[in-house]
Amino acid sequence: MAAWSERLAGVRGVLLDISGVLYDSGAGGGTPIAGSVEAVARLKRSQLKVQFCTNESQKSRGELVAVLRRLGFDISEGEVTAPAPATCQILKERGLRPYLLIHDGVRSEFDHVDMSNPNCVVIADAGEGFSYQNMNKAFQLLMDLENPVLISLGKGRYYKETSGLMLDVGPYMKALEYACGVEAEVVGKPSPEFFNSALQAMGVEAHQAIMIGDDIVGDVGGAQRCGLRALQVRTGKFRVSWLLCLCLA
16 A cells, blocks of 8 residues: 555645534534644645635535634635635626525625526525425426526535534435426535635645545545545544445445
8 A cells, every 4th residue: 555655745735624524513613523623733834735625505604714713723714615605606607596595604695696586596504494395485496497597505415513413405405306307506515616616726736636525425536536636534424334335346
């Protein structure tokens, strides 16, 4: 097996997932994962460029950074690539007016987006907002559109909080895809465009970067398909069964 020095040869930038890698969210702001604050500080002291690449869609980027700072992390908004700001840019460029099926915590990101007479649906990790009424409204709107557009902030299956595993946006996105016969446009990991925007923010090429995450599909698989190296951590949503599946594949 190759030594770590060989595996990391040529790496100039590190993409770090947040939830499940740096901290587990939850009541009171969540808790940092053991050693993560120190690891980020060490990376910041090195010659490596660092960008935080997250699918977080229950908090605005500003609120997320504030939470992480309170937990002791050295992080700024400009170092965070998140799906909500990227989605707002897409909506403006394409003249789309969304019905928002999102969490109240991230709604402020869409304050300057026209939402009159919606011609698309934007879905994110809405938490308790995933009521039958709200899902059905999104379904009805998509079915009434001649050219339905469904945009999803990520497509994760679940994530880990301090209280346990929680359903993510992916299952609800799949329900709307199935019911409406549409394919969602994913903004966030594992979208290649999302990884590329994070790389551009660091100013490095894909072959010069490594992604560190707890999701074998969205983080590791998504990064590798874009030409990055990737490292799977054994925290957050990680399950030993994933390794068994890889060994048997």
